[in-house]
Amino acid sequence: MKKVIGIGETVWDVFPSGKRLGGAPVNFAFFAKEFGAESVPVSAIGNDELGVKTMEALEKTGLNLDYIQCNGHPTSRVIVTMDEAGVPEYEIVEGVAWDALDCNEKTVALLAEADVVCWGTLAQRTPFSRENILRMVDSAPESCLRVYDINLRQHYFCRETVEESLRRADILKLNEDELPIVAGLFSISGSALEQILGLIERFSLKNVIFTQGSLCSEVYGPEGLLSHKDTPKVKVVDTVGAGDSFTATYIMARLEGKPVEDAHSLAVELAAYVCTCSGAINPVPESLKKLF
Secondary structure: OOEEEEEOOOEEEEEOOEEEEEOHHHHHHHHHHHOOOEEEEEEEEEOOHHHHHHHHHHHOOOOOOOOEEEEOOOOEEEEEEEOOOOOEEEEEOOOOHHHHOOOOHHHHHHHOOOOEEEEOOHHHOOHHHHHHHHHHHHHOOOOOEEEEEOOOOOOOOOHHHHHHHHHHOOEEEEEOOHHHHHHHHOOOOOOHHHHHHHHHHHHOOOEEEEEEOOOEEEEEEOOEEEEEEEOOOOOOOOOOOHHHHHHHHHHHHHHOOOOHHHHHHHHHHHHHHHHOOOOOOOOOOHHHHHHO
16 A cells, blocks of 8 residues: 655635635545545644644544644634636635644654655745755655645745755646746746746656646656646536646556556546535545546
8 A cells, every 4th residue: 555645734725605624735645545545644733623623524534644733823724715617716824833834753754654745835835834844755765756736826935945846856736827937937938848848857857747727637758748638528616626636646546557648537537526526525436436
């Protein structure tokens, strides 16, 4: 069984209809677990009422919760509003528990056994959390697959943060809004293809997963485009967690030895399903698990 670690934010996505537990690392770990991984989120919650509710909700996911830290900062909330296409906009509360995420001996020991580690940018918005997240990533063995799901949010990133993570990554996942921003940080110009290949060359990436919303998604390697899939047409409830489910499914399928195109197809199907659900954490249907 593969040990998959998701590092970063645990948040309550507060929708107009109510709140749902989420956060990219928890979402990633959950979907990896659905496909057979021993999944462990590394995050932090507050010693408050919402923190208690977080643990109650997380206990229902089947994830290993031994590495959810508790500190004196408030549990994170994100106010989510939807546009007409179901695409979310986020208002992210600052000064929360995962801004003080710590790297301790217990966490280092966990990462030393990791087969996959996935992290993003948002949880690195404070110098303290950034230093500790990078220490965790550096604690993983050389054989560990390092996945940087960039997840740029508002102004919570800078060139240094992105560069330090890219230098550590094997796989970069980003979307059509993030690509020109990231390419611009490193003065990489040209078409989307040229920008992606420029990032691969500059940071010695194995793959770039490039999602383009309702249009399509693509997987690139140093040799160029490896796979292109149109996005299935579904009735979208919201797109929260779709990218996390895509990444987790693709990574798990590749670890199981599936070819790039087959892994990509599975990822596309699950992400489309997640878009038909409210919130991110919803069990994977058996019909999709059978394809795996």
